[in-house]
Amino acid sequence: VISGAAIGVGFQFIFDPGFGLIPDLLQRMGIHSPDFAQDPHWALFMITVTYIWKNLGYSFVIYLAALQGVRADLMEAAEIDGAGRWTTFTRVLLPQLRPTTYFLSITVLLNSLQVFDLINVMTRGGPIGTGTTTMIYQVYRESWVNQRAGYGAAVATIMFLVLLIVTLIQVRVMDRGDEK
Numbered sequence: 174v175i176s177g178a179a180i181g182v183g184f185q186f187i188f189d190p191g192f193g194l195i196p197d198l199l200q201r202m203g204i205h206s207p208d209f210a211q212d213p214h215w216a217l218f219m220i221t222v223t224y225i226w227k228n229l230g231y232s233f234v235i236y237l238a239a240l241q242g243v244r245a246d247l248m249e250a251a252e253i254d255g256a257g258r259w260t261t262f263t264r265v266l267l268p269q270l271r272p273t274t275y276f277l278s279i280t281v282l283l284n285s286l287q288v289f290d291l292i293n294v295m296t297r298g299g300p301i302g303t304g305t306t307t308m309i310y311q312v313y314r315e316s317w318v319n320q321r322a323g324y325g326a327a328v329a330t331i332m333f334l335v336l337l338i339v340t341l342i343q344v345r346v347m348d349r350g351d352e353k
Contacts, residue, residue, distance in 0.1 A: 177290030184223040213304040239273035308332040
């Protein structure tokens with residue numbers, strides 16, 4: 174519900190080396206906290222944690238909807254047959270959630286390759302050079318910052334092809350799973 178830019182600003186405060194929550198917790202445990210936004214090794218970690226937190230609710234809501242559609246008769250049959258919790262989970266519940274998992278794997282992967290708002294707000298593609306630059310951020314940088322629209326369009330085309338190939342691979346893997 175909250176915009177990515179607002180979440181990015183909020184997480185900048187959480188990771189801030191001077192008064193942030195994460196550095197404070199690490200210091201209390203006796204661990205030296207890196208400067209997440211300025212250290213090239215930690216900047217991508219900071220973006221990843223923020224992105225996961227931002228999108229975790231989406232996945233939970235989709236799985237919750239899928240769990241409400243689980244066939245109760247199959248769960249009861251497994252219980253009557255004496256299946257344990259683990260067997261019921263792996264043999265009855267997970268197969269029913271497979272289409273939802275497939276849907277989420279495609280949408281989350283495609284969205285993660287197109288992260289712009291968090292990167293723009295938190296690191297501007299840096300910290301040193303292009304430490305957190307994604308293809309979509311490169312399209313923005315080339316098209317609007319460097320005023321090279323043709324180059325930006327070329328990067329966008331390559332990004333489209335990469336996303337298309339990734340999606341086709343996922344569809345193919347899902348189709349193979351349905352044949353079994």
